[in-house]
Amino acid sequence: MNCSQGRGRASLLAGGAIAAVLFAAGCTPGTSAPAPAATAPEPTGTVEFWHQFTDRESKAIEGIVKDFEAKYPKVKVNITDGQDDDKTEQAIGAGNGPDLAQSFSTDRVGKFCSSGAWVNLKQYIERDKVDLNKIPPTVRSYTEFRGTRCSMPFLADAYGFYFNTKMLADAGFTSPPKTLSELTTMTKALTIRKADGTITRAGFLPQFGFYEFSPAHMSPAAGAKWFKDDGTSAIGTDPAWQEIMHWQKDLVDWYGYKNLAKFTASLGDEFSADHAFNKGQVAMMIDGEWRVAFLKAEMPNLEYGTAPMPVADSQASRYGAGYVTGNIIGVSKTAKNPEAAWALIKYLTTDTAAVAKLANGIKNVPTTTDALAAATELHADPHFKIFLDIFNNPASQTMPASAVGTAVEETFSQYLAKWQSGGGGDINAGLANVDKQINSLIQLAG
Numbered sequence: 001m002n003c004s005q006g007r008g009r010a011s012l013l014a015g016g017a018i019a020a021v022l023f024a025a026g027c028t029p030g031t032s033a034p035a036p037a038a039t040a041p042e043p044t045g046t047v048e049f050w051h052q053f054t055d056r057e058s059k060a061i062e063g064i065v066k067d068f069e070a071k072y073p074k075v076k077v078n079i080t081d082g083q084d085d086d087k088t089e090q091a092i093g094a095g096n097g098p099d100l101a102q103s104f105s106t107d108r109v110g111k112f113c114s115s116g117a118w119v120n121l122k123q124y125i126e127r128d129k130v131d132l133n134k135i136p137p138t139v140r141s142y143t144e145f146r147g148t149r150c151s152m153p154f155l156a157d158a159y160g161f162y163f164n165t166k167m168l169a170d171a172g173f174t175s176p177p178k179t180l181s182e183l184t185t186m187t188k189a190l191t192i193r194k195a196d197g198t199i200t201r202a203g204f205l206p207q208f209g210f211y212e213f214s215p216a217h218m219s220p221a222a223g224a225k226w227f228k229d230d231g232t233s234a235i236g237t238d239p240a241w242q243e244i245m246h247w248q249k250d251l252v253d254w255y256g257y258k259n260l261a262k263f264t265a266s267l268g269d270e271f272s273a274d275h276a277f278n279k280g281q282v283a284m285m286i287d288g289e290w291r292v293a294f295l296k297a298e299m300p301n302l303e304y305g306t307a308p309m310p311v312a313d314s315q316a317s318r319y320g321a322g323y324v325t326g327n328i329i330g331v332s333k334t335a336k337n338p339e340a341a342w343a344l345i346k347y348l349t350t351d352t353a354a355v356a357k358l359a360n361g362i363k364n365v366p367t368t369t370d371a372l373a374a375a376t377e378l379h380a381d382p383h384f385k386i387f388l389d390i391f392n393n394p395a396s397q398t399m400p401a402s403a404v405g406t407a408v409e410e411t412f413s414q415y416l417a418k419w420q421s422g423g424g425g426d427i428n429a430g431l432a433n434v435d436k437q438i439n440s441l442i443q444l445a446g
Contacts, residue, residue, distance in 0.1 A: 035123065036123045036124050036127060036338070036339065036342070037339065038127070039127070040127060040128055040339075040343075041339055042072075042074065043072045043074065043075045043339060043340040043343040043344075044074040044075060044340065045074070045075065045076075045337045045340055046075075046076045046077075046078060046337065046340075047075060047076070047077045047078065047099045047100065047337050047340045047341050047344055048078050048080070048098040048099045048100075048336075049065070049077050049078065049079050049080070049098060049099065049100050049101075049102075049341075049344065050079075050080045050081075050083040050087075050088055050091075050097075050098040050100075050101045050102070051079070051080075051081055051083065051101070051102035051329075052081070052082065052083060052084060052085075052102060052103065052104050052327075053081055053082075053102075053362075054081055054082045056293075056297065057361075057362045058079075058081040058082075060358060060361035060362050061079070061081075061358070061362075062079060063357075063361065064348065064354055064357060064358050064361075065077050065079060065344075067354060067357075068344055068347045068348070068354075071347070072340075072343065075340050075343070075344075077344065080098070083098075083101070085103050085104075085105060085108060088101045088103070088332075089117065091334075092117050092332050092333065092334050093117075095334055096334065097117075097332040097333075097334040097335075098332055098335075099331065099332060099335040099336060099337050099338065099340070099341035100329060100330065100331050100332060100335065100341040100342075100344060100345055101118075101329070101330065101332055102154055102327055102328070102329045103151075103327065103328050103329075104327055105328075105405075105406060106142040106143070106325045106326060106328055106398065106399060106401070107399055107401075107402075107405050107406040107408070107409065108328075108405045108406060109142060109143060109144070109145050109150070109151055109328060109401045109405075110145045110401040110402045110403045110404070110405055111403060111404065111405040111445075112145075112150050112151060112328075112330060113144065113145035113146070113148040113149075113150040113151070113401075114145060114146070114148070114403045114445070116333055117332070117333055118150040118151060118330030118331060118332060118333065119150060119330070119331045119332075119333050119335070119338065120148050120149065120150055121149050121150060121151075121152065121330070121331065121342070121345075122148075122149055124342045124346075125149065128346065130346065130350055134350070134368045134369050134370060135153060135367060135368055135369075136367070136369070136391075136392075138324050138396065138398055139153045139156055139324075139326060139367050141398065141400075141401075142325065142326065142328075142398045142399070142400075142401060143328055144401070145401040145403070146401075150330050151328040151329060151330040152328070152329055152330070152345055152346075152348075152349040152350075153326050153327070153328065153329075153349060153367035154326070154327040154328060154329040154348060154349055154367070155326060155327050155355070155358060155359055155362065155364035155365060155366065155367055156324060156325070156326030156327075156364060156365040156366075156367045156391060157288045157289060157290065157324070157325050157326050157327075157364060157365065158288065158289050158322055158323070158324050158365055158387040158388075158390040158391040158396070159212065159217050159286055159287065159288050159289075159309065159322045159323040159324075159325075159390070160286070160287070160288075160289070160306055160307060160308055160309055160322050160386055160387055160390050161176055161177075161284065161285070161286060161306065161307045161308060161309045161310065162277060162284065162285050162286075162287050162291060162304055162305070162306055163176045163283065163284045163285075163304060163305050163306075163307065164277070164280065164283045164284070164302075164303065164304055165303045165304055165305045166303045167190055167280075167283040168186070168190070168283070168284075171186070171189045171190050172189075173186060173189075175307075176284070176305065176307040176310075177284075177310045178308075178310055178311070178316070178319050179310050179311060179312070179313045179316060179319075180221065180244075180247045180310050180311065180312055180313060181247075181313050182310060183204060183284070183310045184247070184250070184251055186203060186204075186284070187202075187203030187204040187206075187251060187284070188203065188254065189203065190202075190203030190204075190283040190284070191203040191255075193259075197255075197256050197259045198259060198262070198263075199255065199259055199260070199262075199263040200281075201280065201281055201282070201283065202255075202260075202263060202276075202281065202282045202283070203282075203283050203284060204251075204282070204283065204284045204285065205260070205263075205264060205276075205282055205285065206248045206251045206252055206255075206260075206420075207252065207260055207261070207264055207420065208248070208413060208416045208417065208420055209413060209416075209417060210264045211270050211276075211285065211287070212270075212285070212286050212287045212288065213285075213286055214409070214413070215241075215244075215409060215412055215413060215416060216323060216325075216399050216409055217286055217309075217323045218244050218248075218286075218323075219240075219244075219323065219397055219399075220309070220311075220318065220321050220322050220323050220395070220396060220397040221244060221309060221310065221311045221312050221315070221318070222240035222241075222243050222244050222311070222312035222314070222315050222318075223240055223315055223318060223395070223397070224238055224240035224241045224244060225238045225240070226399065226400055226402075226408065227400055227402070231442065232435070232438075232439050232442065233408070233434065233435040233438040233439055233442075234435075235412055235431055235434050235435055235438070236428070236431035236432045236434060236435040237435070240312070240315075241431065242427060242431075243312050243314065244312065245416070245419065245427065246427075247312070248420065249419065249420060252420050257420065257421050257422060261421075267281060267282075271294075273298045273299075275294075275298075277291075277295075277304075278295070278298055278299045278302070286309055288387075289363065289364065289365060289384060289387035290362070290363055290364060292306070292363055292381065292383045292384050292387075293362070293363035295383075304383075305383070306383045306384075306386040306387070307386060308320045308321065308322055308386065308389075308390055308393075309322050309323075318395050320389065320390070320393050320395070321390065321393045321394075321395035321396045321397070322390040322393070322396050322397075323396065323397060323398065324390070324391055324396045324397065324398050325398055325399065326364075326365070326367060327364070329345055329348065329349065330345070331345065349367065349368075350368060352368065352370040352371050352374055353374070355367065355368055355370075355371035355374075355375075356371040356374035356375040359371060359375045359378060360375055360377040360378060363378070363384065365378075365387060365388060365391045366378075372388070402442070403442065403445040403446070404438075404441045404442055404444075404445050407438070407441050408438055408441075411434060411437050411438050411441070412434055412438075415430050415431070415433070415434050418430075
């Protein structure tokens with residue numbers, strides 16, 4: 001495909017979505033990394049490793065990489081932290097990408113694999129006899145696309161529910177909500193507002209796009225599906241989405257959208273000590289397991305609890321499940337030292353001691369069965385153990401891989417922004433149009 005052919009459609013679709021589709025369709029110049037050697041060579045030389053972690057988490061990665069260098073003294077790893085996916089994709093497209101890269105977004109696996117931006121690791125895995133059965137099925141599913149495994153799991157994330165135990169107790173509640181109707185009741189009881197509607201404390205923030213409240217993270221609440229069996233969008237036809245959306249809109253309307261938007265605009269950054277949960281400005285929230293480490297560092301005396309996220313009233317049996325995703329890591333097609341890059345990936349993702357040590361350090365979920373058992377610090381923390389249970393729950397969900405990557409949720413989120421503000425019109429027509437847009441992107445990606 002000629003990359004210029006897709007530009008004429010940019011006026012009809014989101015720019016980010018079009019960029020994702022063009023990347024997925026193979027518009028990334030540069031030669032592919034050479035095929036692996038018949039037998040695993042001794043790792044040598046320099047390796048360029050780009051990842052997205054920063055600060056405390058970046059230091060934990062540096063420690064594990066030093067362990068790798070001690071094991072393989074002929075390898076020097078140059079680490080560049082804080083590199084987002086767009087920078088990495090642009091570098092690979094220009095032919096000067098890193099040897100290996102890490103991403104927070106499993107949504108991008110489909111386009112990394114289908115575009116060839118990250119190389120197929122099958123030959124390395126088979127040659128080195130890596131046992132993929134030691135990786136849980138859900139994790140295996142989000143690290144490959146249509147039979148192509150271009151990534152390995154670099155720790156996982158599980159989403160659950162955080163609540164301020166003192167605030168709940170003061171309001172007369174002895175346990176967190178288990179259903180969305182219970183969440184609504186408790187939200188209203190815990191919210192503090194002025195006479196003019198100005199919010200000073202929110203029981204729960206149901207605004208899509210704020211912090212970790214997103215359609216993907218809410219999908220397990222009703223078992224909502226993203227795709228039909230034929231690979232086309234299921235958002236407009238799966239009634240679970242409407243159940244979530246109607247619950248969300250009712251709660252937004254109770255606050256008043258303008259009041260809610262004004263309040264969220266005043267809150268601190270999600271990854272700072274000024275986070276609204278830290279400051280007591282919100283009593284309950286959905287978040288990932290990593291928040292446990294942030295709270296320990298920033299608010300060690302905060303009285304809080306963790307639990308599975310509430311589920312739709314029609315899906316009460318799903319309680320205990322949640323959204324599961326994770327970090328992914330792969331060898332760039334522009335890698336100058338692919339063998340050493342693979343050796344580092346294999347160490348970071350399959351060495352039990354390394355995975356457990358990194359999981360304990362960053363407070364992410366280990367992604368091998370052996371490391372799950374070995375990460376004793378995580379099991380001993382009652383706040384964190386909830387997320388291990390969510391991760392292991394068979395009803396937990398992830399975002400299925402797609403050749404258009406993040407464009408699926410981005411397209412849906414554009415409509416949800418209109419919906420929650422009162423401008424979404426007829427929900428059936430709106431979701432049908434979402435399906436139409438997503439299916440056009442899928443078709444464009446081939």
